[in-house]
Amino acid sequence: MYETGQITDPQQQDGVAEMLAYQLKDYAKAGLSLFWQRQAIFGSALLLEAYYYSPLMAAFTLCLVIASEIFDFMCFRRIMLLNDYSSDREAFTCLMLVQVGTVVSAGIIAFFALSISLAQGPTTHFMPLFFLFAAALFAAMNNHQILSLIVMRLLIYGVTFLFIPIWDIWQTSAPLNSELWAQFFTSIFVVYFIIDCSRIYMKFYERNRQQLQKLQIEHETTKNALRSKSEFLATISHELRTPLTSVKGSLDLACAGALGPMPDKLQNALGIAQRNASRLHALIAELLDLQQIESGKMSFTFETVKADTVIRRCVSSLEPYADGLNVRYVLGDMPDDVYVHADEARLEQVVTNIMSNAAKFSFEGGEVDISMVATDDKLRILVRDRGIGLATGDKEKVFDRFSQLDSSDQRRAGGTGLGMNISKKIVEAHGGSIDYVPNPDKGTTFFIEFDRAAMPAEIYTAEAS
Template identity: 50%
Template sequence: MNRLVPELGKRWNVVRAEQMKDYAEVGRKLVWQRQMIFAAALGLAGYYYSIALAVTTGILIALSEIYDFMVFRRVLAWNGRDAVVAKSLLSQLYFGTALSASVIVFYSIAIAQAQGPGAHFMSLFFLFAAALFAAMNNHHVLPILILRLGLYAATFIFIPVYDIWVTSAPVTSELWAQLFTSLFVLYFVIDCSRVYLSFYRGSLDQVDALKVENQKAQQAYKAKSEFISTMSHELRTPLTSIKGSIDLAHAGHLGQIGDQAQQVMGIAKRNCSRLIELIDEILDIQKIEAGRMPFRMKPFDLRELVEQSVDSNGPYAARLGVRLDCSHDDRPVPVVGDAARIEQVLTNIVSNAAKFSPEGSTVRVVVETEGDIARVSVTDQGPGLTDQDRERVFDKFSQVDSSDTRKIGGTGLGMNISKQIMQAHDGRIDYHNNPGKGATFYFEMNLDPSGAASLNAESDEGAEAPQAPASAISNLAV
């Protein structure tokens, strides 16, 4: 119980701060709407009754509006955490409310006095309009609404009661009808205030519920991410040992094995490699989402990297009966980025193109520049894609063909990872359908204006090239 009281107090302070800020924001947004109403009221008063009254009321309104504007600005600039500041700002809002409401009360009573007993349509109408405006726009802070409507209600009753008292009108007089009508109007305004207050509090409750659900979802997502990351690491360690043992046995380093055993060991080796690649992709996506994927940005020659990547992926494509063809200018294409990660993107695109292309076809890889942009395009001769497939192509764990009978396997992470890698390089990745058959995937990067890639390549000649992670040679389908 002792812990609950401070928590409830803290929660109340947060709610009060939100309500004060909502009130100030609405008051600031409606400033010109209020000025138009005031201008119309003052114009009518000055033309039909008294210029002095219009000028005096205008000055009072200006002072009130300036004060409210200053307080609204303080409330909106407040961080919402200091209880002492909250109390001070709330007192200033109360004073501003009393000041602006008193100006309207002064105007209504002055017009009523100028009109004389009985004829109070104008004064009561503007008073009603002010009360209805308050019911619609001042419901965020209940004490402020009560204070403003209380002053208006007292004036609503005072004007007809004063007429009855001055004229000693009997109950059968029309002045009594005006009093009863004023009471009915007051009930209508109060009921409108109740409705708007109910709507506002209902929306606050919905926002609070959404915040709670959002926090729960974030906690669940964090727990899921940590679980996947931990399990992926734990699975990768024994899988690496198993694959190493299978590689030794398959290569005959542990003794001669029969043909049937050799075939079985080959199957086990391929599946171990596939599992490690799947785990590496899951780890990659977790690193990206957590903002912990390292990028070693350096100048390099994109043309040279594409050539090396095509050569590396050539044997894989050959096993599928597909030939890779690379074309480019002889000039270097200097860019700045993480060469290993860019190779990972290109490998994902090329391996997918080879998988979806028919046997005996050619996948063409083109490097070109246009302005200050370098583009690498990979054109296949597969079934092609539609614009409606774009979301599934680049979404996580999504396959264009997600049926149980699909021929191409994979997690659906490769292209999503590629997209996020390109975003980290301020680049883009996309595709378009070919006029005849197949699709062309491409990614774009900014050219390095300094042209330092060739110099960097020369200075690093003979040094050991950085190795891309295992997922960089992933052969997973989209």
């Protein structure tokens, strides 16, 4: 099945070696997982032989079994070390070793059955034939990964299975109507049954292997598609950001009056353009953040950060946005001696995102409460709104990429659906957690939790002095 001398194409030979390594690993895994089951079967069989027939022969067979099991175990361990960097020669060497091990272990079982049948003399030989049948069925169920191995094993068992009744017939010159001939014909049927079982198990294994291979190919195709999508998003975002930054900068200057007085109608039109340019700029920034996270290239500059300072700065920057929605931010308990080890800009990005979402989904005239709860080793930042609220079962959508709870064209709040997913990744990169709980009355409370950091030495010294 794996004769490399017939394969001249290096790519075909690599494919055969790769498939062989896969099948060898399946074979080794089965062998290792069934180790103690095999020992229990061997032990029971040898105890019966020792008690009813020959203790000396049972002891000799036990020595052979131990040697065979040690050899197989070493082969299995060697096979499990095969990887993408292993040479083709190593895979074929492992195949040769397990073929040797198969011949040896099957030969020992055949020797065990023959020794008992010879000790019994001409009879029905239920015990040795049963153990041969059990060994053959065990092989059909668990050693069907490689064709050459199952053929070798079943060939040895089959020859032994037929030899035992034939030997009795020859020794006794039994007539055709004797029990010995009935045993021989039954043995033929049993051998056929074992071969057919092996064929079915091999066919089932091959079908599963092909399905798994198909799934792996589809998985690689999906990964390549996702990689292409990420690269496309990154390229487009970079290409859009440069001209958009110029457009936004010009609009900001014009709206600030740096270009001179303008008519009211033009001022209103420029204001609309400025708001939409800012929105596009924020969307592109989210796409770039997502691409950096997926590629593992998002960088962090960790330092000791005063938590309430970050929150107050976020409130100040978002107050104009909240005013536009007729929503008010209310600061609650804000301990001023709490520090965390974080990237200040990224922490501010997360808090800003949660606070802006709270305002966005609040009703007009509503309030958003921001507070902190500190323990000896943890800090929790809470943002509580009284808006439309979220259900506990919505968490997967809330923190998923490109996900909107309301994805209809008439949804109240816009956005890419990336903000919370990016925030979750950033918080997790800080070793923290982010979650939410529905409020008892209405609205939702989002919270992020971090480990507290010690107060910087220079600040502690200054306060002490």
